[in-house]
Amino acid sequence: MIRLATWNVNSVRARLPVVLEWLREARPDIVLLQETKVQDAAFPRDPFADEGYNIALFGQKTYNGVAILSKFPLDDVVCGFPALGEGQEARYIEAFTGGVRVASVYVTNGQAPDSPKYERKRQFFEALRARAQTLLSYGEALILGGDYNVAPTDADVYDPQAWHEKILCSTPERAWLQSLMDLGFTDALASQVLPSGKRPFTWWDYRGNGFPRNAGLRIDHLLLSESARTCLHEVEVQSVWRAQEKTSDHAPVMGVFRRPVS
């Protein structure tokens, strides 16, 4: 089995103790990190290397930053999208590792539908879709994991009325994500429906006691190519890690895959 997780950690340096505890307990083989918020030279490599991980980085100061940790060698590392040019924000890194091609994705938040950042979110999805189309043509097991900053349906939102056409939930954003899915991806968590009728949330706002009230959204996703989907054994949101002290506002999503993945 291969254990693969995605987690928006909201600063890898501020989160180091809880992330290391999580690594030891959850024992993922491959980790897709988002919002590391650190330049590559200042990334805390040693604690992760000591846990047995190889490391691929696309970092940035203060904002954004993505990384891949893997117990397997990391090959074919690619950072960013050609379409977004030099100096683009650090929001995408991919690698081939353990027989699967993976990417850590941190989609632009967009701020609000009437913000200039909303158009940048659309452009990011456009560039991601183009790259995903190329990767799917390889016919490999492919997993695009990360913080997509889109709740796909109202079942992924604790209060759909309050979030109606708001950022993360607006109709165009859902269409951008769906257009990516329509290339041939399966949303690993989409089939999970709780007794409440909701799907498991992955992000809860720090503000207003979001987690204790379960006022959350499902915006972190594992998107699986067909050959990755056929290997999927189980997947869960590890919300216990959202309950810790000094933790991220996102929970990890862990998928377990039968080998060989490809």
Add this chain to the structure above:
DNA sequence: ATGGTGGCGATGCCA
């Protein structure tokens, strides 16, 4: 209630 909490970095910006 147009707030609120948190990270970064030293102030507002971003989420």
